[in-house]
Amino acid sequence: MAESICRALRDGALDGEHAPALTIKDSIDSPFGPDVFNHILTQVSANILAGKSQSRGLVLVAFSRSPSFYHNLLKSRGHDVSSSHNWLRVLDCYTDPLGWKDRLIERGSITNLSPETSVTVNLCKDVRNLDNLFSSILELGKGLVGQRKNRFSVAIDSVTEMLRHASISAVASLLSNLRSHDQVSCEFWLLHSDLHEIRATAVLEYMSSMLATIEPMTRPPTNGQIGNSENLSLLDQNSKRGKLHVRFKRRNGRVRLMCEEFCVEQSGIKFTSISSEDGLITQSLVPKVQFNLQLSEKERVDRAKVVLPFEHQGNGKSIQIYDGRRSLDESTTEIKSVSAEKLQTNEDSGKGEIIYYRDSDDEMPDSDEDPDDDLDI
Amino acid sequence: MDRSSNLLDEALGLDDYQTKSSSVASGRVVLIEDCVETSGAFVLHHLIKRSLTPHSSGIVIFVAFAQPFSHYDRVLRKMGCNLVVQRDNKRFLFFDMLTLECPDGDGGKTNEGGLLELYGKIHEAVEICALSEDNRNCITIMIDDISLMEVAANGSSNHVLDFLHYCYTLTTQFGCLLVSLNHEDIYSSMEGPTLILQMEYLADIMIKAEPLATGLATDVHGQLTILNQGISDGLGNSRNKLRNFHFKVKENSVDYFYPGTRG
Amino acid sequence: MLVHQETQGLFLVLYQVQYRLKMINLSVRDTEQEKDLRIAWQYKKYFGEHQQNFEYQRNGKPEYCNDFDLRKPLERHFLSGQCIDCISLQDSPNLATLNDRCSTFLAQLPRCDGNVMCAGRIAIQSFCAPQCEYSNMDWNMLSFIRSLKGMIRSSNAVAILTFPPSVVSSSFSKRLQHLADTLLSVRAIPDEDKELAKLLTGYQDMVGLLNLHKVARINTQVPVILEATTFSIKLLKRRSLVLECLNQAPVDASSGTSYATSGSCSGSSKTGTLDF
Numbered sequence: 001m002a003e004s005i006c007r008a009l010r011d012g013a014l015d016g017e018h019a020p021a022l023t024i025k026d027s028i029d030s031p032f033g034p035d036v037f038n039h040i041l042t043q044v045s046a047n048i049l050a051g052k053s054q055s056r057g058l059v060l061v062a063f064s065r066s067p068s069f070y071h072n073l074l075k076s077r078g079h080d081v082s083s084s085h086n087w088l089r090v091l092d093c094y095t096d097p098l099g100w101k102d103r104l105i106e107r108g109s110i111t112n113l114s115p116e117t118s119v120t121v122n123l124c125k126d127v128r129n130l131d132n133l134f135s136s137i138l139e140l141g142k143g144l145v146g147q148r149k150n151r152f153s154v155a156i157d158s159v160t161e162m163l164r165h166a167s168i169s170a171v172a173s174l175l176s177n178l179r180s181h182d183q184v185s186c187e188f189w190l191l192h193s194d195l196h197e198i199r200a201t202a203v204l205e206y207m208s209s210m211l212a213t214i215e216p217m218t219r220p221p222t223n224g225q226i227g228n229s230e231n232l233s234l235l236d237q238n239s240k241r242g243k244l245h246v247r248f249k250r251r252n253g254r255v256r257l258m259c260e261e262f263c264v265e266q267s268g269i270k271f272t273s274i275s276s277e278d279g280l281i282t283q284s285l286v287p288k289v290q291f292n293l294q295l296s297e298k299e300r301v302d303r304a305k306v307v308l309p310f311e312h313q314g315n316g317k318s319i320q321i322y323d324g325r326r327s328l329d330e331s332t333t334e335i336k337s338v339s340a341e342k343l344q345t346n347e348d349s350g351k352g353e354i355i356y357y358r359d360s361d362d363e364m365p366d367s368d369e370d371p372d373d374d375l376d377i
Numbered sequence: 378m379d380r381s382s383n384l385l386d387e388a389l390g391l392d393d394y395q396t397k398s399s400s401v402a403s404g405r406v407v408l409i410e411d412c413v414e415t416s417g418a419f420v421l422h423h424l425i426k427r428s429l430t431p432h433s434s435g436i437v438i439f440v441a442f443a444q445p446f447s448h449y450d451r452v453l454r455k456m457g458c459n460l461v462v463q464r465d466n467k468r469f470l471f472f473d474m475l476t477l478e479c480p481d482g483d484g485g486k487t488n489e490g491g492l493l494e495l496y497g498k499i500h501e502a503v504e505i506c507a508l509s510e511d512n513r514n515c516i517t518i519m520i521d522d523i524s525l526m527e528v529a530a531n532g533s534s535n536h537v538l539d540f541l542h543y544c545y546t547l548t549t550q551f552g553c554l555l556v557s558l559n560h561e562d563i564y565s566s567m568e569g570p571t572l573i574l575q576m577e578y579l580a581d582i583m584i585k586a587e588p589l590a591t592g593l594a595t596d597v598h599g600q601l602t603i604l605n606q607g608i609s610d611g612l613g614n615s616r617n618k619l620r621n622f623h624f625k626v627k628e629n630s631v632d633y634f635y636p637g638t639r640g
Numbered sequence: 641m642l643v644h645q646e647t648q649g650l651f652l653v654l655y656q657v658q659y660r661l662k663m664i665n666l667s668v669r670d671t672e673q674e675k676d677l678r679i680a681w682q683y684k685k686y687f688g689e690h691q692q693n694f695e696y697q698r699n700g701k702p703e704y705c706n707d708f709d710l711r712k713p714l715e716r717h718f719l720s721g722q723c724i725d726c727i728s729l730q731d732s733p734n735l736a737t738l739n740d741r742c743s744t745f746l747a748q749l750p751r752c753d754g755n756v757m758c759a760g761r762i763a764i765q766s767f768c769a770p771q772c773e774y775s776n777m778d779w780n781m782l783s784f785i786r787s788l789k790g791m792i793r794s795s796n797a798v799a800i801l802t803f804p805p806s807v808v809s810s811s812f813s814k815r816l817q818h819l820a821d822t823l824l825s826v827r828a829i830p831d832e833d834k835e836l837a838k839l840l841t842g843y844q845d846m847v848g849l850l851n852l853h854k855v856a857r858i859n860t861q862v863p864v865i866l867e868a869t870t871f872s873i874k875l876l877k878r879r880s881l882v883l884e885c886l887n888q889a890p891v892d893a894s895s896g897t898s899y900a901t902s903g904s905c906s907g908s909s910k911t912g913t914l915d916f
């Protein structure tokens with residue numbers, strides 16, 4: 001859920017903890033990564049401006065779009081860009097990433113004509129040097145929020161571009177160092193999964209606490225002409241809409257999976273909830289073993305008929321289920337320890353017996369219920 | 378003066394003659410994909426002609442790896458556009474890259490250097506054109522074709538991508554239109570990330586020329602699929618529109634029509 | 641088969657390893673010492689101890705022919721007065737030498753308006769043959785072809801090149817195909833195939849199939865849609881080479897009718913697929 005992502009980014013990092021990191025991943029079948037990225041960027045900016053988020057500022061590392069694009073984007077979403085110098089810094093890796101223009105200017109072939117923008121921009125002329133890039137990001141961030149305990153967010157609009165100029169380990173190192181820096185509140189970045197080897201994508205997923213995968217509504221077949229009618233209608237369907245799958249790594253170690261649909265419009269991207277797919281997700285989580293862990297209807301009924309050894313058998317008393325309301329005294333007087341093998345049906349025998357009360361109805365295995373959730377501390 | 382619009386112009390957003398500029402909305406990247414069976418070069422010719430119409434002040438910077446000037450000149454002449462005159466008027470700038478020296482594979486420096494030089498020339502030309510107010514937002518950069526640029530760069534697709542990125546920055550800085558052609562079938566058998574996939578991500582508009590599913594025909598030369606992805610700039614441009622139609626290439630023009638509508 | 645001298649461009653012929661057309665043939669021996677070199681249909685006869693010089697020219701006019709007997713040696717007078725250069729590709733570590741030789745050769749034939757008196761032909765056989773050292777340097781090979789194409793464009797010459805796609809990657813093959821102005825492919829006909837014998841008339845005389853994929857479109861954007869793209873290669877009376885049209889003409893897509901010609905060929909009339 002996009003909302004949950006934005007909340008997590010807004011809440012930021014706890015002391016001593018790695019900052020939350022989000023990977024937005026798309027592919028050519030559903031190339032809406034930039035739209036999702038822009039949406040998150042706007043939300044994060046809104047939270048910063050409203051003072052709701054842990055971070056006080058945002059450092060945007062722009063590889064695939066110009067700083068002026070982001071200037072226009074924020075403006076169109078209603079943010080006041082004239083005051084952006086208070087909370088936004090853009091590290092421009094788009095205009096001259098390899099220093100070509102710099103060299104040409106030196107020769108006098110061209111003149112410097114960067115478009116004017118009110119967003120504070122720092123130009124990076126060598127994106128291959130990741131150490132410098134890292135220092136620049138930190139410098140910009142600290143410049144924004146000051147030196148103390150204040151934190152800032154970092155956004156990278158294309159890790160795919162970054163990976164064209166540097167190795168995966170260098171990029172992973174940069175992202176990891178940012179995450180563990182005590183002034184970084186949160187990070188998020190965009191990745192085009194089909195432009196990388198599987199390992200690179202896996203590395204970035206490993207580094208992030210949240211993974212948002214963008215997929216088409218219907219996956220088109222991989223071969224065949226683009227022009228045949230079936231492919232065309234699929235393309236048309238996928239051309240504005242898609243699905244967003246989100247994977248959260250929670251603090252307690254569990255993983256939450258969610259799914260939403262989205263539709264891209266002129267004004268931005270709209271998310272809608274999808275009919276529950278949790279069943280599907282759960283089934284895929286259950287490890288595929290040789291044993292059938294599921295129960296058929298008949299098996300379920302048969303199991304219900306099985307009488308447990310300590311439950312009362314046909315002496316007129318119905319099986320009682322402990323509902324937690326009976327006082328402890330009443331129940332304890334009835335429970336005496338006795339040998340497990342023999343079940344005495346004669347209440348007046350005076351011998352010990354085990355009276356067993358189930359505390360709840362049959363519980364399904366592997367239920368999502370976290371017993372800790374019931375705790376009311 | 379040909380004021381008629383056709384399906385291709387419509388798909389590209391060129392059919393609105395109320396707009397001042399007759400070129401595609403500025404700052405766009407167009408990718409033309411074709412294959413051995415069906416050449417997409419006619420789309421380039423069409424765009425050249427559109428950009429050089431007399432009632433606009435558009436400029437075309439043409440980077441040619443595939444054919445010499447004489448070829449384009451003769452083709453466009455039959456379409457009613459005189460490239461020699463346009464070249465003399467500085468509206469058609471032709472960079473002949475046919476005989477670009479190919480270094481003997483001695484390393485990355487030379488490849489990068491060659492492309493840096495080329496970029497420098499293009500940027501310089503764009504700057505000069507942009508000085509005049511009329512020409513702003515009407516500059517079209519065309520590359521024919523990218524697969525041959527790769528050969529010239531000795532296979533270093535990373536350098537080609539760097540070059541394309543820099544040309545892309547020209548679209549944002551000067552509002553140019555960047556049009557490039559590449560052959561899709563070269564990359565379709567390759568595993569993993571390819572140059573053309575990178576270009577597809579970069580492109581706002583993709584034009585794909587393919588043969589018909591039914592094979593060769595005398596009066597239909599192929600089909601065009603146009604995907605107008607647009608960029609999320611919040612403006613009301615024709616976004617995410619998909620169109621498909623057939624075409625027949627003639628000497629002086631190209632007929633575009635929906636399947637089965639041809640009389 | 642000689643080339644019409646007004647066309648310029650790069651021909652590309654793909655061939656299967658088992659079968660080769662004995663058309664234009666380059667010697668595999670380097671005979672740099674000889675000023676007047678030979679190109680011959682049966683090159684073995686003309687090299688080694690059989691080298692000879694001839695100055696014969698009939699009536700002062702150069703003669704061209706497209707009618708030849710593959711089994712006989714070419715008449716001597718056809719070789720006289722011609723400037724023929726032969727280069728071995730097998731021993732060169734890279735293509736730089738070949739590039740230079742082509743460059744020198746083509747420099748003698750600059751393009752000029754007016755009557756074309758002399759046309760140059762460059763023929764390269766088995767360009768990517770694995771026994772050549774440069775054959776695993778894909779980009780070098782592509783660079784050379786591109787460079788050759790550029791040189792050809794600015795001279796009165798044509799180049800014809802054959803290569804085996806089975807020994808190169810599909811991607812490389814496609815790149816070469818795009819570089820070609822005209823693209824042909826040849827396939828062998830299975831021997832003693834009774835099914836084919838029933839299907840194809842004149843099967844006994846057929847030695848192979850020729851497919852036309854692309855025809856040079858220089859100075860025009862209109863593609864050439866041929867009536868036929870598949871031909872059988874026949875050797876009539878064991879002497880003459882004949883190409884006979886095999887497949888149906890292209891369908892008139894809008895009206896739905898199709899033109900049928902005599903002679904059908906199973907499965908091979910699909911343009912664009914190269915069956916190897």
